[in-house]
Amino acid sequence: MTLRWIAKNLLEERAALAASIGGVALSLVVVLLVDGMFAGESERIVTYPERAGADVWVMQSGVSNIHMATSLMRGEVVGAVKAVRGVASATPILNVGAFLESRGGRWYSYVIGVHPEERRGGPWAMVSGRALPGPGEAVIPDVLAQKAKLGIGSTINALGRTFTIVGISTDTYSMANSVTFVAYGDLAQLLSVRDGTASYLLIEAAPGTSSADLAARIRSAVPDVNALTREAAVESDRRIAMQMGIGIIGVMTWVGGLVAALVIALTTYTATIRRARELGVVKALGFRQRTLYLTVLVQGGVIAALGYGVALAVAYAVRPLLGVSTPEVALVYPPVSLLRLAATTALIAIAASCLSGRHVARVDPAIAFRE
Amino acid sequence: MTDARLTAMRVTKVFGTGHTAVRAVHDVSLEIAPGELVMIMGPSGSGKTTLLSMLGGLMRPSSGHVTIDGIDLTTLNESELPDVRARKIGFIFQAFNLLSSLTAEENVVFPAQLVAGGIRAARTRASALLERLGLADRRRALPRTLSGGEKQRVAIARALINDPPVILADEPTGNLDSVHGQEVLMILHEVARDEGRAVLVVTHDPRVEDIADRILWLEDGALRDRKAEPHSWVRDPVCRMRVDEWTAQVSTEHAGRRYVFCSPRCLVRFEADPERYAASSGAT
Numbered sequence: 001m002t003l004r005w006i007a008k009n010l011l012e013e014r015a016a017l018a019a020s021i022g023g024v025a026l027s028l029v030v031v032l033l034v035d036g037m038f039a040g041e042s043e044r045i046v047t048y049p050e051r052a053g054a055d056v057w058v059m060q061s062g063v064s065n066i067h068m069a070t071s072l073m074r075g076e077v078v079g080a081v082k083a084v085r086g087v088a089s090a091t092p093i094l095n096v097g098a099f100l101e102s103r104g105g106r107w108y109s110y111v112i113g114v115h116p117e118e119r120r121g122g123p124w125a126m127v128s129g130r131a132l133p134g135p136g137e138a139v140i141p142d143v144l145a146q147k148a149k150l151g152i153g154s155t156i157n158a159l160g161r162t163f164t165i166v167g168i169s170t171d172t173y174s175m176a177n178s179v180t181f182v183a184y185g186d187l188a189q190l191l192s193v194r195d196g197t198a199s200y201l202l203i204e205a206a207p208g209t210s211s212a213d214l215a216a217r218i219r220s221a222v223p224d225v226n227a228l229t230r231e232a233a234v235e236s237d238r239r240i241a242m243q244m245g246i247g248i249i250g251v252m253t254w255v256g257g258l259v260a261a262l263v264i265a266l267t268t269y270t271a272t273i274r275r276a277r278e279l280g281v282v283k284a285l286g287f288r289q290r291t292l293y294l295t296v297l298v299q300g301g302v303i304a305a306l307g308y309g310v311a312l313a314v315a316y317a318v319r320p321l322l323g324v325s326t327p328e329v330a331l332v333y334p335p336v337s338l339l340r341l342a343a344t345t346a347l348i349a350i351a352a353s354c355l356s357g358r359h360v361a362r363v364d365p366a367i368a369f370r371e
Numbered sequence: 372m373t374d375a376r377l378t379a380m381r382v383t384k385v386f387g388t389g390h391t392a393v394r395a396v397h398d399v400s401l402e403i404a405p406g407e408l409v410m411i412m413g414p415s416g417s418g419k420t421t422l423l424s425m426l427g428g429l430m431r432p433s434s435g436h437v438t439i440d441g442i443d444l445t446t447l448n449e450s451e452l453p454d455v456r457a458r459k460i461g462f463i464f465q466a467f468n469l470l471s472s473l474t475a476e477e478n479v480v481f482p483a484q485l486v487a488g489g490i491r492a493a494r495t496r497a498s499a500l501l502e503r504l505g506l507a508d509r510r511r512a513l514p515r516t517l518s519g520g521e522k523q524r525v526a527i528a529r530a531l532i533n534d535p536p537v538i539l540a541d542e543p544t545g546n547l548d549s550v551h552g553q554e555v556l557m558i559l560h561e562v563a564r565d566e567g568r569a570v571l572v573v574t575h576d577p578r579v580e581d582i583a584d585r586i587l588w589l590e591d592g593a594l595r596d597r598k599a600e601p602h603s604w605v606r607d608p609v610c611r612m613r614v615d616e617w618t619a620q621v622s623t624e625h626a627g628r629r630y631v632f633c634s635p636r637c638l639v640r641f642e643a644d645p646e647r648y649a650a651s652s653g654a655t
Binding site: 001002004005008009011012277278281282283284285286287288364365366368369370 | 450462
């Protein structure tokens with residue numbers, strides 16, 4: 001009956017309830033969207049190391065990332081790696097960050113130099129055109145093509161040279177880490193490095209050789225390189241991405257959480273003030289303090305839970321719309337993030353209710369005798 | 372009186388300390404037996420509500436003892452008092468104090484969750500009480516749709532749901548017109564006489580005198596002998612009810628004369644059309 005009373009109290013003031021749920025939902029949506037964008041971007045950032053076809057990534061010693069890193073290995077080092085037992089093939093790629101320019105627009109992208117005859121290192125899914133570029137040619141991501149209004153046959157400038165677009169790839173775009181493919185020879189020339197030099201080596205493990213064993217063997221056999229399994233390379237890039245955004249996410253979560261806490265606290269507090277007389281009457285009738293605490297707690301809990309539910313619905317509703325209107329932004333909601341936000345929201349509800357609980361404790365039951 | 376249900380022994384309440392101390396109730400002793408309806412009257416600010424709060428276990432006296440059904444409330448701690456309030460005392464308030472979001476029946480049943488038997492058993496009792504108080508067809512109505520008289524009858528049913536031996540009523544007719552006020556008084560009379568409960572009514576309503584077994588006069592926080600001529604009866608110019616102009620709470624001035632009323636409701640009607648009622652006998 002007490003819960004029924006609490007529920008009816010909430011429903012009796014529908015406008016206040018809706019405003020409170022809306023306020024909580026709005027603050028949580030902000031947290032969810034920022035978190036979701038970051039998670040989406042983190043996933044996109046690691047797409048290249050994940051999909052480029054390497055069992056083991058080999059890079060310059062002291063480097064442990066593909067994203068936000070510079071690596072360069074001489075031809076002799078590359079040869080030494082190829083000679084390690086268990087290496088079935090080693091595909092060298094060159095990698096440099098550069099601005100692509102076309103029709104007055106500039107877009108930052110990693111430019112990957114791949115050998116036209118190699119199976120690894122190039123795009124893994126195409127929208128149109130050829131996957132591997134020849135001299136003077138480039139393959140660009142679909143989102144970039146859409147944003148820059150470029151198509152097959154269009155030209156772009158990178159590193160002071162003009163490339164003709166011969167292919168449009170998909171799954172290769174992210175806000176921080178788009179991937180454009182050009183011919184290895186073109187990039188080697190632009191970087192003024194000798195043929196055979198590589199930024200990274202994409203290693204295919206021989207049948208029966210585990211990636212972890214092979215990476216360890218390469219590290220011990222060739223002192224000037226670092227070797228990571230695909231999983232380790234992906235994890236390393238993901239960690240870098242998370243480190244870069246964790247501060248922003250943390251601040252947004254705090255801000256969103258604080259707003260949600262204030263909304264819940266304000267709602268339960270004003271409801272407590274408005275119903276002080278009823279709470280006094282309930283005390284006078286013989287109900288204990290804990291019943292009144294329960295009232296406030298359930299009230300805060302219901303608002304928080306409904307606010308969270310609405311925020312979740314909005315966040316999922318926004319996702320397909322964003323995919324159409326702003327394809328460069330990917331929204332991903334990892335279950336662990338949703339659970340963490342749910343737990344945070346529950347804690348917020350409890351903390352906010354405690355503030356009102358102090359007022360509840362001071363309600364005088366003798367208020368019932370006052371007219 | 373040894374079988375008293377409600378006893379106050381030398382109860383005093385002082386608010387504040389030192390030279391700012393205010394003695395709201397001073398050395399009050401009283402006993403109310405089962406089946407007895409006692410009325411406490413007195414001017415505004417005489418300490419009636421403070422005394423009632425202490426008798427109901429809602430406020431601790433500065434000194435003295437309050438006993439209900441053999442339990443000394445002043446020896447109980449804060450966690451024990453709510454249980455006594457739930458099982459031993461039925462409260463009736465001037466402002467009705469129904470829970471606005473609950474129906475009439477839910478309001479009646481609400482305190483039953485505090486006692487053995489719980490809600491299920493209480494529903495049957497609530498139905499019987501609402502039936503008896505003429506509210507059978509209003510059980511699903513929300514308080515805002517009830518008249519003042521209906522609200523007070525629901526409040527009485529709520530006060531009776533846990534079968535308490537003591538009923539404390541604060542101005543139970545204060546917000547009712549004469550007809551509904553009379554109804555409520557008759558119900559309280561029955562509750563005392565037929566059910567053997569000790570009923571204490573704090574009121575300005577002189578009609579309670581007709582049904583009260585005893586009348587106590589509280590003035591300046593102390594029980595005193597009643598004045599020889601405490602009443603000066605006049606007629607409410609609107610409803611024609613007899614009103615004691617000496618203790619009347621509701622009054623107004625019109626054309627240089629003072630008019631007293633049984634309730635704010637009659638005052639409102641008077642003010643809407645004073646000329647219509649001015650010639651009546653409520654003027655003093």
